[in-house]
Amino acid sequence: MSESPKRTKTQLKSHIRAQNQALILTTAERVFARQGLAKTTTQMIADEAGLPKANIHYYYRSKKDLLEAVLESILQLWLDSVSQFNVETGPRYNLTRYISEKLDQSRLNPNASKVFAMALIGEEPFVLEFLRRFFVDELQKEKQTINRWVEQGLMKPVAVEHLFITIWAMTQTYADFDAQVKILLKKDELEESDFDEAKQFVTRMVLLSCGIEDI
């Protein structure tokens, strides 16, 4: 029952567990993104992971549990990879970086983006709760930073809530509604160059609306 030695043992012992959970999680994320949250069956996930269905339920009691685990991993990734605003480096740099990071994420983790959007449009309580617990505070901070910049005359005053809503909308679209984007762009697959164009377009739009001159 001693603390430290037990921990180490548990860590060693559970490498199978960690490995399988990771496999199931990434597989589930992919299948959820492709098939939709409700259409996805635990059998599909099992097949695609090369595991029997009962094994999925051994690690995740219910489909709901599994979905929430997937969502949690997605939201964790989110938190880790989106940097906060830094007052000192000014609005141009921070807004440019923010948009760039968000679009990179849409491009590099399209499955995560899609699952999150599906959960959000379906108003999954888990995701809503997360937004309430985290994003509101986060927005408050960014708002303060932006107000500082406005006071310093580095940018015009803007409706910060709408600014973030629209940035979020524009950047997510390229991952969540990629089928539509592909059709309008007449491409079979979106390439990095398409995302670069989007990056440039969105950044210019946002900077102009903040009264930050074009370079």
Added chain:
Amino acid sequence: MSESPKRTKTQLKSHIRAQNQALILTTAERVFARQGLAKTTTQMIADEAGLPKANIHYYYRSKKDLLEAVLESILQLWLDSVSQFNVETGPRYNLTRYISEKLDQSRLNPNASKVFAMALIGEEPFVLEFLRRFFVDELQKEKQTINRWVEQGLMKPVAVEHLFITIWAMTQTYADFDAQVKILLKKDELEESDFDEAKQFVTRMVLLSCGIEDI
């Protein structure tokens, strides 16, 4: 077998049909929007319409047929209510009106917006086919109009595809992801004033990015 009398009779005869189909269609749209496409059962639609389940299937053979009928009515509404660009009235007026109309639609038909978004994110073949058949041509027309305006020096050259993708993204967000918007705006329900603010914000953003001066 004569033409005109038969038509009139058919119209009279089928008033029950038309009435019930309309009831089922609007109810289905509402339930689909609230529950999600796959989670919605024909029983739910039946209960909410005050009809027995078998009656739903009398008018729409399968759930898939019903969903496609709902989508078709949504897309028809779309076509009827979004006006095309008019070269003569210039970019400022047309872009402003376009954004205003799109946001009005999101506000006045949130269910339609949501069902469409769900079908799109789920890559329903029916919706994709519609976009291919219709929206690509539409975009082409708008592109020509915009090019005319650019030639006339009324606006700066822009990446038209990205312009429409982002306008679409921003305006749809307020209906499709209203749960998120409500949380960020700290409101229980979105009011008309919120949509007006959004209208102003998005319009300003778009006009600035097109090099059209602020009033």
Added chain:
DNA sequence: AAAAAAGTTGAACGATTGGTTAGTTTTGTC
């Protein structure tokens, strides 16, 4: 008013799905 057509509906069916169980195999520890 008779016949035909359209509309209505309870009941049942077949297929699917999430989840369980009970028993087996593997792994880690002494």
Added chain:
DNA sequence: GACAAAACTAACCAATCGTTCAACTTTTTT
């Protein structure tokens, strides 16, 4: 290598859902 814990899995179950059907009523047509 003995023992316990963890991992694994085939078979099964209860519930749900889309769909069908046959009997019945109402409406329309002749």
